[in-house]
Amino acid sequence: xxxxxxxxxxxxxxxxxxxxxxxxxxxxxxxxxxxxxxxxxxxxxxxxxxxxxxxxxxxxxxxxxxxxxxxxxxxxxxxxxxxxxxxxxxxxxxxxxxxxxxxxxxxxxxxxxxxxxxxxxx
Numbered sequence: 001x002x003x004x005x006x007x008x009x010x011x012x013x014x015x016x017x018x019x020x021x022x023x024x025x026x027x028x029x030x031x032x033x034x035x036x037x038x039x040x041x042x043x044x045x046x047x048x049x050x051x052x053x054x055x056x057x058x059x060x061x062x063x064x065x066x067x068x069x070x071x072x073x074x075x076x077x078x079x080x081x082x083x084x085x086x087x088x089x090x091x092x093x094x095x096x097x098x099x100x101x102x103x104x105x106x107x108x109x110x111x112x113x114x115x116x117x118x119x120x121x122x
Contacts (some may be wrong), residue, residue, distance in 0.1 A: 022114055023067050028061045029111040032077070039084075042093045051085045069110055074108035121122050 035057060039050035058081055066074050080103035087096035 024113040025068065026111060028065055029107050031057065033104065036084075036100060036107070039100070042050050042091050042096045045100060047096075048085070048088045049079070051088045055067055055085060065110075068114065070113070073106060073110045073113065077103065077110065080106055096100050 014097050035054045040047050058077065083099035084096055084103065085101055
């Protein structure tokens with residue numbers, strides 16, 4: 001009977017970690033999405049500063065997000081932010097907006113992969 005209770009406790013702790021991870025990834029993804037969407041265009045003031053703030057936020061959370069998100073998705077987000085930063089510095093509006101859309105898609109994919117769905121369980 002003790003073994004059953006221990007197994008139930010371990011299972012409950014594991015489920016708690018999964019739920020915590022789900023909320024953490026979604027909170028981080030939502031914040032990244034808001035920051036990326038709120039960055040003004042290249043021609044406006046504050047563009048480079050906004051991308052720098054986004055990059056700083058991502059660097060603070062990158063390692064913890066990497067515990068459950070695949071390297072491919074982490075790399076897509078990092079690459080898009082780096083591209084946005086260089087395009088903002090160079091003043092290339094079209095490339096900047098393209099990199100922003102790639103970032104928003106990568107954030108959406110990161111969030112989708114961590115959602116509780118049948119497809120992710122199987």
